[in-house]
Amino acid sequence: PGKLFQFKLVLLGESAVGKSSLVLRFVKDQFDDYRESTIGAAFLTQTIALDENTTVKFEIWDTAGQERYKSLAPMYYRNANCAVVVYDITQPSSLEKAKSWVNELKRQADPNIVIALAGNKSDLSERRVIDTETAQNYAADAGLLFFETSAKKSTNVNELFTSIARKMPLD
Ligand code: GDP
Ligand code: MG
Numbered sequence: 001p002g003k004l005f006q007f008k009l010v011l012l013g014e015s016a017v018g019k020s021s022l023v024l025r026f027v028k029d030q031f032d033d034y035r036e037s038t039i040g041a042a043f044l045t046q047t048i049a050l051d052e053n054t055t056v057k058f059e060i061w062d063t064a065g066q067e068r069y070k071s072l073a074p075m076y077y078r079n080a081n082c083a084v085v086v087y088d089i090t091q092p093s094s095l096e097k098a099k100s101w102v103n104e105l106k107r108q109a110d111p112n113i114v115i116a117l118a119g120n121k122s123d124l125s126e127r128r129v130i131d132t133e134t135a136q137n138y139a140a141d142a143g144l145l146f147f148e149t150s151a152k153k154s155t156n157v158n159e160l161f162t163s164i165a166r167k168m169p170l171d
Pocket of ligand 1: 014016019022032033036122152
């Protein structure tokens with residue numbers, strides 16, 4: 001029957017970058033143009049079959065990005081095995097915010113945490129202000145997985161979560 005591995009995954013990032021939309025795409029293969037913003041945090045699960053012997057189940061904590069919920073974040077990342085830090089390729093401030101989350105994770109989270117950086121809204125290419133190379137170089141320096149994603153068009157969403165699953169300790 002193979003083995004089932006479970007990991008806690010936390011999403012972090014500025015408000016409105018598309019954290020909840022990435023989770024909704026990954027878990028339900030849906031997208032809403034008008035999503036209600038997350039209050040506190042939402043919990044969802046999804047499994048990925050990596051091969052016939054290995055299934056990874058993610059327990060996903062989708063946190064609210066608003067400043068007023070910031071003090072809650074450590075509750076969610078403290079026990080996390082992996083994190084997706086999201087920015088919006090059309091919002092320069094969101095990459096700065098993502099970097100500050102990465103720094104906080106490196107200081108405060110489990111030292112073995114696997115971190116992925118996701119540059120979301122890649123479908124909005126005409127409004128892009130953060131080029132791929134800038135973010136990719138930062139991610140490489142910081143030792144992060146990196147994907148540009150579109151929750152709307154379903155680009156690289158499964159790839160993002162699958163590459164995290166493959167980087168987890170599976171033994
Ligand atoms: P969160 O606050 O980070 O959870 O962001 P949401 O998932 O609530 O998304 C904020 C807004 O961005 C919503 O209007 C979404 O429909 C929109 N959005 C999210 N992902 C994408 C995407 O990949 N492309 C586009 N064009 N819009 C997106
Ligand atoms: Mg949200």
